[in-house]
Amino acid sequence: MEHSAKRSKHAPTEVSSKRPVSRHRQVIDVPSIPSRDPRFGPLAGPLSQPHFARAYSFIPDLQRDEAESLRTSLAKARKQRAPSDTVDSLHRALKHAESALEKAQRDERERQALDKARAEEKEKQKAGKRPWYMKKSEKRDLLLKAKFDHLAAAGGQNAVRKAIDKRKKKLAQKEKKARPFTQAQARAFSDAGPSTQH
Numbered sequence: 001m002e003h004s005a006k007r008s009k010h011a012p013t014e015v016s017s018k019r020p021v022s023r024h025r026q027v028i029d030v031p032s033i034p035s036r037d038p039r040f041g042p043l044a045g046p047l048s049q050p051h052f053a054r055a056y057s058f059i060p061d062l063q064r065d066e067a068e069s070l071r072t073s074l075a076k077a078r079k080q081r082a083p084s085d086t087v088d089s090l091h092r093a094l095k096h097a098e099s100a101l102e103k104a105q106r107d108e109r110e111r112q113a114l115d116k117a118r119a120e121e122k123e124k125q126k127a128g129k130r131p132w133y134m135k136k137s138e139k140r141d142l143l144l145k146a147k148f149d150h151l152a153a154a155g156g157q158n159a160v161r162k163a164i165d166k167r168k169k170k171l172a173q174k175e176k177k178a179r180p181f182t183q184a185q186a187r188a189f190s191d192a193g194p195s196t197q198h
Contacts, residue, residue: 049111060108063101070094106147113146114139 038044074090117134125131134142151159 050115053108053111060101060104063097063104067094067097067101070097109146109150110143113142117142 070090070093074087074094077087077090121132148160148163151163
């Protein structure tokens, strides 16, 4: 019995002869024209956040209307005992719309806080102070303060306290996961000692 010689791994791959050849053979290679989005071209210029916010200021209103409409539809579907998949899909759509609205509001608050800090810094520079550039940690603290100020205005000190407790809990969990062993685990490991079984 004859064995065929082993193929080299560097040999080019062979096209299977079982695949039918297309009747429409492309004789001339036509170059494909790349699509061009004018929004991201050099003529559009750099992104101006205030201009963008003004141009699309109607979007939060649309999102609010959408959330309200979905809320009404969900209540109606529950009242009429609609199929569970319909109720679930409406519930998911409502959560998505609410989170998009919350994100837009949060982004707007953060933008206002940063604009205010920049304006204050410009005034200080006009008065003769040397230029100062915000560090990442300072920006994070500023945005956190803006968030807590908003919470205090909306829900009072109780809402702020709840948010701080939630944040502390989150950070504690993060720190706990980062630790290789807890003290109890380390003690249990040292008491057990190295295993003598093979």
